[in-house]
Amino acid sequence: MGKIRPFTIIKDTREQKGYTFEASRTKYHICKGMVSRKLDTGDYSIEGLEDKICIERKASAVELANNVGFGSRRFMAEIERMKEFPHKFLVLEFSLQQLMDFPEGSDIPESEIKKLKISNKYMLRFLMELQINHDIHVIFCGSKRDAKWTVLSILKRINEKYSSGIK
Numbered sequence: 001m002g003k004i005r006p007f008t009i010i011k012d013t014r015e016q017k018g019y020t021f022e023a024s025r026t027k028y029h030i031c032k033g034m035v036s037r038k039l040d041t042g043d044y045s046i047e048g049l050e051d052k053i054c055i056e057r058k059a060s061a062v063e064l065a066n067n068v069g070f071g072s073r074r075f076m077a078e079i080e081r082m083k084e085f086p087h088k089f090l091v092l093e094f095s096l097q098q099l100m101d102f103p104e105g106s107d108i109p110e111s112e113i114k115k116l117k118i119s120n121k122y123m124l125r126f127l128m129e130l131q132i133n134h135d136i137h138v139i140f141c142g143s144k145r146d147a148k149w150t151v152l153s154i155l156k157r158i159n160e161k162y163s164s165g166i167k
Helices: 061-068 072-082 096-101 120-134 144-163
Strands: 007-011 030-036 044-046 053-058 087-092 137-140
Touching: 007 144, 044 144, 053 061, 053 072, 053 144, 061 072, 061 096, 061 120, 072 120, 087 120, 087 144, 096 120, 120 137
Parallel strands: 007 030, 053 087, 087 137
Antiparallel strands: 007 044, 044 053
């Protein structure tokens, strides 16, 4: 393995309840920490590789339902912008089981559940279409903690790839 350059994680300024990454060093990686800066697409990237890697985070099935339903125009514009990235990910802080149980277990009031226009099966179909038609990696992480470690691992691998000169 060649020399891997230190990297800084960028967190989009609009990302409100996301992750915090501290400076760290391992045998192979030096993360210089995190900066908050506006990203045109996605919630996380790497300084200097903003045109290569895009990670979008979703905290819950409810948030995904809102993006696919009421906010679909804005979300689809984001998906469209992601086409330009060679590496694009949708990291979900919930499990496939939680998606399939939706709206059960969500914080949606019982009186509002009957009014829902988005079903769990529709959201699953949407996620599969993102993978097939838009080449976006969709990762169900099951929890915020596991999603944070997944994001960090993705960023390390992308940094490795571009540090070694592989495009």
